[in-house]
Amino acid sequence: MVTVELLGPLRVAVGERPVELPAGRLRALLAVLAMSAGRTVGTDRLAVAVWGTDAGGSPGANVRTNVKRLRRALGTAGERLIEARPGGYLLTADPERVDALRFGRLLDEAGAGPGGEGGRLGRAPGRWGGTPFDGIRSDWLERSVGPALQERYLTALERQADLDLAAGACSVLTDLADLAERHPLRESLWVRLLRALESAGRPAEALERYETIRRRLAAELGADPSPELRQVHARLLTGDAPPVTRAVPRHLPAAVAGFAGREAELTALDALLPPPAEARSPSIVVIAGTAGVGKTTLAVHWTHRVADRFPDGQLYVDLRGYDSSREAVRPAAAVRELLDALRVPPHRMPDGPAAQAGLYRSLLAGRRMLVLLDNARDAAQVAPLLPGAPGCLVVVTSRDHLAGLVMTYGAHPLTLDLLSSEDARRLLAARLGHDRIAAEPEAVEEIVRRCAGLPLALAIVAARAAIQPAHPLSALAGEFGDALGALDRAVDVRAIFSWSYETLTDETAARTFRLVAGLHPGPECTPAAAASLMGVPVERVRAPLAELTRANLVTEHAPGRYACHDLLRAYAAELCAAHDDDGDAARHRVVDHYVHSAFAAAAHLHGRTETISLAAPRPGVSVTGFAGTDEATAWFENERPALLAALDLAARLGLDRHVCRLAGALFVFLHRRGRWHDRAETQRAAVAAARRLGDPVEKARACRNLAAALADLGRFDDAHHHLDAALEQDVPAGQAWTHYFRDLVYGFQGREADALDAARRAHDLFERLGDEVGQAVALTDLGWYHGRLGDHGQALDLCEQALVRHQKLGNRPYEAHTWSCLADLRLQQGDPTGAVPCYRQALDVFRELGDSYGEASTLAHLGACHHLAGDHPAAGEQWRHARALLRDLDPSAFDQVHTQLTTVDRSAADAFRGRR
Structure with a gap:
């Protein structure tokens, strides 16, 4: 078995033994035979390929002589490997063992159909080792076969780059840049390089590269760039370039297990989807219906079913339009959440809601993407979240029919009614099994009648039956009692909630439900937060939470994370108002929990800087502890929505000191996660709280934190304005930190001399105050800016001094x-x-x-x-x-x-x- 590599320097192996052929005609002879492995090559063709058309003497004799030499060079297998055939010779090699032939086959397969094209293309260039026939002297190979192979190779790489760019891959940039430099006049490669830079949010570099190729074409060919290159250039100049590498988000919630019924609705939804080629505007579907009727369940089930028709991804936002315990999501906040899902880097996020909404629409233009907007309150909340171009599907759920979307944007309305009796039985069968349903048809009819087709009520009853598999359904139906009665069409779901709530075994579980579901500010509650609401140790809430889960009053979406339907939250809040006169105390405790836990987590993320005091937590507050940075960061990530909600709750309760402390604890985490707009919002809340407190020290601290957040967003004038305000309010210790923050802002601006002056001011103040931590921090910056300004000796000395101090201070x-x-x-x-x-x-x-x-x-x-x-x-x-x-x-x-x-x-x- 012989292996021949021609895509680069010639390499030959017989079996596992490498063969080194002498430079000259033998290499060309083997290459020509290998390019037709398994097929006879005529003697005349061999002669022309090896010696050219002007070869002297007898071409046939030359070929025979050199075939003998080649056989000897290949060893004992030579006679078998190169066979004489009528009119020529044949290399008895498997074409798969010749890299150039395998490369061609892979490209042929890749072009045979779209399925798996990216994978096949990716395998083909992987066979390439350099310039084809490198070191082989043959006019035929160099002028005909080699350029054809090279063209196929480059075309394959360009097609692979197109596929990678469509999938949002960043890694293609490096390969394209390298190829463009190695093929400096191949405009099709440069077009793809500019597009990759454009998609990656690097338009300035793309413009620089365009100038490179433009000058090169003019100098070497006397030609202008191609129309395609000029088109990319024009798009870059007008700012229409997409600012980020396209992400492919998959954000749909998990589909509900045991979904049943709704066949007519699913058919109607399917009919609303136009063929992609016929879409003239975004398709918008509004699923409306009363509370608990299963709008979200249907929407999630259907969007999963059609998700493959939207290959660019799926987005999801819960707009919380009818959550009585929390404020509805503002459109501007929803847009930022969607931009986060699309992986827009913070420094590319424009300032202001209108610009962010425009960026969101730009990113969805030309893409087939599905957007699920859940629990919308009204059309005004939804309108800024609609794509502006065809190809996308938007599904909205709401208790309102959102007539404004229907009239203005041509949305397709679908009103969801209560489940039919047949669909209600299907739902129970899906949850409890057909055998159990068939065994007690009368009890099933009674349950269906009393739940009146409300999916949420049926789910609660099914959950109760599922955790008691030996309990007859007739006994379960009897537990409803005459007080419940049949639900009317107005769907007074409180009756079902009341029945499930009253089956709780003790008052502790009932009170846990009232406080956790009714008072917790965030979308999910942990045992520590629940314990703080209750004012008891964490161990005493685990059993009640487990009982609430079994009763289907709360759901444990992930280990230790509990949530519930907004109707249950509203019901719990009503119960809490009627039965718990310490609701404000519970809210204060849960805010305390988040403030103190965030402070503990921040201690693992922050270096030692400004000393900030924190009052002891109230009695009954559970504070989460952390073993290290990984635990602290994971907690911040999981609890971020609850922390932001707790900050809003603290402001509503007048806990302004807590607002300042929580905003400060979030400061570093939000920066590291690139949530720069959230960081600016939290610091604005801290500034407002500090003003209400009338505390100049607190206000100065909040102002300088806000300045740093604004500097990250490129708003340097505003940042300096807030630093000026901090200096007006501050005591000397705070002024030192304000000057330090000033040096950071100047550093972001590239104003090294100003930054050095600010760092020097900070250091002098720290030194007068005897603040060793501050001195060391400022020394590091002094050293760095001295170096940036060319004084490397001074820079090294200052940084070495700072290092010793940091190590001493830990x-x-x-x-x-x-x-x-x-x-x-x-x-x-x-x-x-x-x-x-x-x-x-x-x-x-x-x-x-x-x-x-x-x-x-x-x-x-x-x-x-x-x-x-x-x-x-x-x-x-x-x-x-x-x-x-x-x-x-x-x-x-x-x-x-x-x-x-x-x-x-x-x-x-x-x-x-x-x-x-």
């Missing part, structure tokens, strides 16, 4: 930051060898802290050190690790790391990005 996050600054300074000085140990120290601490961005940035800089030292394989290894981490972070993180690398060495930055 301030690990700032220690890692200072190690990184020291390494950057050495790299700027042209000393990559000296930078490596510092980066490794920083890397160890970032990993200890669970700081993925810090780890990725440090790995990228280690790669730069290897790159500058000439060890390109080692650099590539570090960069691969960095990119793997960056893929899991905010999309803007890659650009931020690239900018950092640019400050130390542009060639390394270009290599990291893939330009070289």
Whole structure:
């Protein structure tokens, strides 16, 4: 068995034994035979391919002589591998063992149909090893076969890039940049590179690349860019470029198990979907109906059923239009939630609701995406969330018919009525089994009659029956009692709730339901939050919560996370108002729980900075503890909606000090997660609370935190305005931190001299106050800005002083930051060898802290050190690790790391990005 590799330098193996052919005609002879493996090649064709048309002597004799030499070179198997056939010779090789033939087959298969095209294309270029027939002298191969193979290769890569871009893949950028540099005049590659940069939110770089190819075409060909290139360029200039790599979200809630009935409604919904080619505007469906009738259940079930018709993804927002215990979601907040789902990086998020809504519509233009807007209150809440172009489907559920959407946007209304008796029996059968339903038809009829076709009521009864499999359904139906009566068409669901509530075994479970479902501010409640509402230890709420779950009054969506239907929340709130006179005390305790738990979690994320006091929690408050950074970060992520709701609740209760403390505790987490608009909103709430308190120190702290949040959003003038306000209010200790925040804002702006002056002011104040933590923090920035301004000796000295102080104080996050600054300074000085140990120290601490961005940035800089030292394989290894981490972070993180690398060495930055 012979293997021949022609896509690059020639490699030949017989069995497992590599064969080295001498330079010259034998290589060309084998290549020509291999390109027709398994088929006879005529002697004349062999002669022309190997020697050309002007070959002297006898072509047939030349071929015979060289075939003998080739057989000897291939060893004992030579005679068998190259057979003489009438009129020519044949290489008895499997075409799959010739890389060029396998490459062609894979491309042929990829073009045979759309299914799995990306995977087949991806396998084909993987066979490529370099320039075809490298080192083989043959005019025929070089002028005819080689260019054809090269063209097929590049066409395949371009098609693969198209598929990757359509799927929102970021990794294609590096490959395209490399290919465009290796084929500097191939405009079709440059078109795809510009599109990739455009989709990744890097329009400035795309414009720079366009200028490169434009000048190159003019200088070398005397030609203008192609119409396609000019079209991309025009789109970049007008700002119509999509600002982010397209994400493919899959955000639909899980479908309800045991869905049954609604066949007529499902058929009607299917009929509302036009064929994609006929869509002239977004399709909008409004599913309206009374509370508890199953609107969300139907919508989720149907959208799962048709999701494959919307390959660009599915979005979901609960608008909370009828949740009596919480404020309905404002349209601007819903738009930001949708943009988050579409992975818009924070620095690309425009300021203002109108601009954000416009960006949302732009991202959905030209895409086939499904959007489920659940529990809408009115048409005004929905209108800003509608796509502006055809191809998308929007499903809205509401208790209102939303006539405004029907009249203005051509929405298709579907009114959901109560379940028919037949569908109600199907639902019970799906939940309890057909045998059990068939065994007691009269009891089933009684249950169906009393639940009056209300799916929520049926679900509660079914849950009760399911947890008591030995209990006859007739006995269950009898428990309804005469007091319940049959539900009328107005659906007084309180009767079913009352029946389920009154079956609770003790008052503790009943009170847990009233407080957890009726008073908790967020969408989900944990045992610790429930215990705080109750004013009891956590162990005493686990059994009541389990009983509520069995009674179907609450649902445990994930381990330790409880939620319930908004009708049950409203019912619980009514019960709470009637039976619990300590409702405000319970609300105060749950706010205390979130404030103190967030403070405990923040201690694992923040470095030691400003000392902030926190009053002791009220009696009966459970405070969640954390073993380390990972636990703290996960808690923040899971509890973020509840924390934001608790902050609003604290403001409504007049707990302004709690508002300030909770906003401060969220400060670092929201930044690390790229939720910069949420961070700005929480700090605005803190500023307002501090004003109500009349506390200048609190107001100054909130103002400087808000300034940092606004700087992240690029609103530098507003940031400086709030820093000015902080300085007017502040005592000296706070003023020192305000100057430190000023240096950060100047740093974001690239104003290093101003940043150095602000850092110096901060340091001087810290020094006068004897604040060792502040002095060390300011010293690090002093060192960094001295380095940025060219004074590397002073910079290194200051950062080394800061490092000693951070280590003495145990301030690990700032220690890692200072190690990184020291390494950057050495790299700027042209000393990559000296930078490596510092980066490794920083890397160890970032990993200890669970700081993925810090780890990725440090790995990228280690790669730069290897790159500058000439060890390109080692650099590539570090960069691969960095990119793997960056893929899991905010999309803007890659650009931020690239900018950092640019400050130390542009060639390394270009290599990291893939330009070289």
